[in-house]
Amino acid sequence: MIAKIIVDVPANQTDRLFDYGVPEKWEDLIEPGMRVVVPFGPRKVQGFVVDLVEETELEKVRNIQDMMDVDPVLTPELIELGFWLTDETLCFAVSAFQAMLPAAMKANYKKKIVVAETFDGKLAEEVSRWFEHRNEIPWEDIKDSQVLPIFKKEIKRGALESQVVVKEKTAPKTQAALILPYPKEELESRMEELNDRAVKQKEVLSLFYEINAPIAIPELIELADTTRGTIKSLVQKGLLKQIEQEIYRDPYKFKSFKPSKPLDLTEEQRKAVEPIMNSLDESYHNTFLLQGVTGSGKTEIYLQTIAHALNQGKEAIVLVPEISLTPQMVSRFKGRFGSDVAVMHSGLSKGEKYDEWRKIHRGEVKVVVGARSAVFAPFKNLGIIIIDEEHESSYKQEETPRYHARDVAIKRAKYHRCPVVLGSATPALESFARAQKQVYTLLQLKERVNKREMPDVEIVDMREELRSGNRSMFSKPLFDKLIDRLEKGEQSVLLLNRRGYSTFLICRDCGYVLDCPHCDISLTYHKINHMMKCHYCGYEQRAPKVCPNCTSEHIRFFGTGTQRVEEELAKILPDARVIRMDVDTTRRKGAHEKLLGQFGDGKADILLGTQMIAKGLDFEKVTLVGVLAADAMLHLPDFRASERTFQLLTQVSGRAGRHELHGEVVIQTYTPEHYSIQYASHHDFDSFYVKEMQARKLHGYPPFYYITLINISHEEITKVLSVTEKITNFLKANLSENSIVLGPVASAIPRIKDRYRYQCMIKYKVEPDLNRLLKEILKRFSKELTKDNLQITIDRNPHMLM
């Protein structure tokens, strides 16, 4: 039998199937989707079995050396999906397969040196010393040492040989547990063997009448109120047996979830649920776009449709954006479905993610709630896929494979003939356009549950504030309202969009801005250690006291960071208790959750933060939301800037007045007339959609045109330019005349980590041959890619144009 295998070598020349023989002893055990260890040239690598056949065209093949799985880790569906991903995103097949599995399962190669079995001579003096107390030497121990040449020589003459061990990154966690090494019926007679004085031992043993499964040692000690000594002697007498039991690292072990029952649906909700239920009952694929204003009860719809799928014996995937995976969302799912739920998000450790994955793999859970990569959950009988906040940019992976979770979800749902529900208050323009064209089915919720009113929104023109002499970052209206909430004991949320607004250093005399020496971007000031830092390459230097250019002392920090807002808040509202949430304060594991918990418990009056506070949170006493600089992201070089601004403002406004108390929103801006800001303040998605569609049509952007972005980078600017030019010319010559090829043009950040970056953008409507052409480009430059350190990245449907 021959296995078709994708080897774990992410390179152009190895990105194809290799044939290996299956040893006879494994013929009945091996299945497609398993990981194996195969000899590859002079080394050993991990491989994925993707097919089993009888014949090979090759003269001779080498054999699979080892199996790494007992059960396939990829189902036939996922294998097919992997190849689809490879094709869609132009990545290596291994990269696609690896993206579908938890990082902990990535192979870990350990190289070591041993004395060759066939060798019975004498080792060189310097080398034999290394083998005095052991029979293998880890490669790391000698690879940088002086003796390396001698080792190499010994390998050459056959005295030593190098071996590679392929292991998993993280092994399942085990714990010591106890079982009876004989049938329960023998308990009584066995107990008689014990000395009459061994009262406690008998007592412990008698507990095993009730215990049916292996029990962990600490648990037994607790249960029997005894000590380790008692148990140890029982084990020594052979009356109990100690085994190693696999356990899960459960990140939610110590949390209890309030069980919840299905809520009564409003008329609107019922109308939205019905077609989804139909799709489930009749088992056909359909994509629903569930557009519901903030607070309209989308989550309850998710819960009830999932419950329906579970009743049919099917499984469900729920995707949530990375940052909004608030404890609140997890609680609601765990509360409704209990231990049937696995959770997968970036806050978990590698080991925890691995364990959650194994629960899915073994069929121990029916629902997974997770970020982007949870879309690959190895379920075999999917009933429904839900994508909450479907417009969120975190669903697009920005590294290879550059997939969008929405596309993967739809692909999987077609296979399983099940519905996909895309939920959002502010759908992505592309999604809404598809709903308009009836590609998706539009379901709308226009009212908040219990008919709560949308908050009142006030737009404050910061230019006016400046003219009237207010130079602070808080306008008069916002300041007054903050004081009002403080007096009433209500809470406020302040949003600062830091992107494009970080603190940089500028000289007021000569205008000099301190830039990173390796990237074309200004350095950001970090107050904690008084350092200037580059956010792209990590370069750091001390903040200068005088201008490096003109030695002027009038050098100052410009821009607004959360730290500075916090300082100013402390000045103008000294009594307010503030919680700051940004990358700095939430870096630690669980910090995100903890800070939100504190705010929810009323331990602060104001929550100040970046984008991460904009979504998902739902606190009763929040009645004021302030947006400090609504236009911060409006002028970024990105055709989605208006859309992102509209979405963010709408989302954050939705945080106010979700319960008994009425909410208010203050939006501070320098461009109050901009349609994103105007329509967001009126909660008017439809008008925004019409206006933005006009702009997209005019400029030839999605959803009217598809976009593919090719990024080229190299240390030498001339090289980048010439390669980009060749690529653009090639495309211009081969694409249809309705398509537009833009470039070569320098990227928005023309240099990162001492590499120059150019790009080429393709806009097209129909271009069935594009993938082939792109592959041809990669092939043509493949030599320079490896040899000359040239980089070409291709992003079909990019979300970041930088």
Next chain:
DNA sequence: AGCACGCCGACT
């Protein structure tokens, strides 16, 4: 990607 093979310059 690794790793071996192979062909040229600077040393004992």
Next chain:
DNA sequence: GTCGGCGTGCTC
């Protein structure tokens, strides 16, 4: 004459 530099090409 040999050691080691890295350019070239292959891995079932």
